[in-house]
Amino acid sequence: FQTRPSWSEIYNSAATIFFIPVPDTPMEVIVDLLTKAKDKAVSCSTVPEELKGHLQKALDIASGLDEYLEKMTTQESEPLRELYEKTMSHDWDQVHKEGKTIFQLPKECITGHVEGQTLKMLIHMSQAKRVLEIGMFTGYGALSMAEGLPDDGLLIACELEPYLKEFAQPIFDKSPHGKKIVVKSGPAMDTLKASKNIPREKMWVLGGAGNIEEWKCMCYLSCPAAGRVMLRQGYGKIINTASMASLIVPHPQKQLSYNASKAGVVKLTQTLGTEWIDRGVRVNCISPGIVDTPLIHSEDLKPLLQRWLSDIPAGRLAQVTDLQAAVVYLASEASDYMTGHNLVIEGGQSLW
Numbered sequence: 001f002q003t004r005p006s007w008s009e010i011y012n013s014a015a016t017i018f019f020i021p022v023p024d025t026p027m028e029v030i031v032d033l034l035t036k037a038k039d040k041a042v043s044c045s046t047v048p049e050e051l052k053g054h055l056q057k058a059l060d061i062a063s064g065l066d067e068y069l070e071k072m073t074t075q076e077s078e079p080l081r082e083l084y085e086k087t088m089s090h091d092w093d094q095v096h097k098e099g100k101t102i103f104q105l106p107k108e109c110i111t112g113h114v115e116g117q118t119l120k121m122l123i124h125m126s127q128a129k130r131v132l133e134i135g136m137f138t139g140y141g142a143l144s145m146a147e148g149l150p151d152d153g154l155l156i157a158c159e160l161e162p163y164l165k166e167f168a169q170p171i172f173d174k175s176p177h178g179k180k181i182v183v184k185s186g187p188a189m190d191t192l193k194a195s196k197n198i199p200r201e202k203m204w205v206l207g208g209a210g211n212i213e214e215w216k217c218m219c220y221l222s223c224p225a226a227g228r229v230m231l232r233q234g235y236g237k238i239i240n241t242a243s244m245a246s247l248i249v250p251h252p253q254k255q256l257s258y259n260a261s262k263a264g265v266v267k268l269t270q271t272l273g274t275e276w277i278d279r280g281v282r283v284n285c286i287s288p289g290i291v292d293t294p295l296i297h298s299e300d301l302k303p304l305l306q307r308w309l310s311d312i313p314a315g316r317l318a319q320v321t322d323l324q325a326a327v328v329y330l331a332s333e334a335s336d337y338m339t340g341h342n343l344v345i346e347g348g349q350s351l352w
């Protein structure tokens with residue numbers, strides 16, 4: 001993958017002097033933190049050489065991982081490469097200033113090469129025929145997934161910004177898979193309400209949000225909307241995101257509304273799970289423990305981290321990867337006999 005500079009290239013290249021990288025992925029955050037820790041250690045004469053060496057080795061490994069994944073992942077198609085380059089070289093600030101987009105869109109929110117190929121693989125493995133994407137941006141994820149769909153597959157991409165349809169469509173038209181994509185401009189909720197004619201058969205529903213994956217307030221709204229489509233087609237899988245806070249009262253932080261809303265998500269899941277199973281729609285939820293996201297490392301929450309860790313039998317926070325297999329399982333036919341279930345993934349924290 002040649003167009004995107006690797007993290008080490010960004011740090012080392014004079015040509016990128018005006019590009020200030022903001023750590024975004026978990027691995028980029030780790031590299032950033034390790035770089036700061038190593039720099040601090042190197043400049044301090046009292047830090048043992050052994051510790052400096054360990055930090056350098058950890059940094060070397062961490063900074064190579066994203067690059068390794070990029071290299072080892074199946075190459076993207078020519079239209080995807082073009083879409084990526086067009087997105088990265090576009091002046092998004094300017095189009096916003098000209099009033100062409102409602103919001104100032106950060107190009108970093110694009111789905112990347114590795115993520116795109118992973119989505120394509122999941123679509124292909126699950127033999128999905130229909131995909132509903134909420135938040136298309138410039139269509140990198142949409143086209144990646146369309147490449148994994150069969151010839152008669154359909155991907156409906158909801159995108160708030162009409163400008164993005166104009167942006168993506170010419171490249172969709174160049175791809176043999178572009179005909180599977182239908183872009184619906186406007187708020188996704190309006191599209192869902194209006195989409196009475198979404199074809200039957202299995203549908204994957206993907207949200208484009210960054211942190212887990214903001215669903216908490218969407219759930220009450222999206223369950224009925226997605227449910228209507230699935231009930232009509234006679235099959236579907238809804239996976240809500242609840243929380244360990246649906247079972248215990250996490251402490252010492254005070255979060256009444258969060259805990260109450262998560263308990264509500266579980267009851268909503270159980271109720272819809274029983275009311276809709278006879279019409280083919282399974283409703284389950286996952287309850288993650290404390291997930292290792294950038295939010296956890298914010299200055300406000302940092303002091304609580306040690307305390308939380310001592311409450312977790314597994315001795316560590318949950319990684320996003322700890323949740324992925326559960327989501328794949330609940331989305332697949334393997335879990336067809338499961339409904340209204342709250343799948344708890346918290347390293348044992350709710351048991352102590």
Ligand SMILES: C[S@@+](CC[C@H](N)C(=O)[O-])C[C@H]1O[C@@H](n2cnc3c(N)ncnc32)[C@H](O)[C@@H]1O
Binds near residue numbers: 109158159187209
């Ligand atoms: C993180 S980006 C999505 C990235 C995209 N999936 C990709 O493959 O590159 C989020 C997108 O959601 C869009 N969006 C935000 N709110 C929306 C809404 N209510 N309905 C539809 N799209 C929305 C934004 O305009 C933005 O383009």
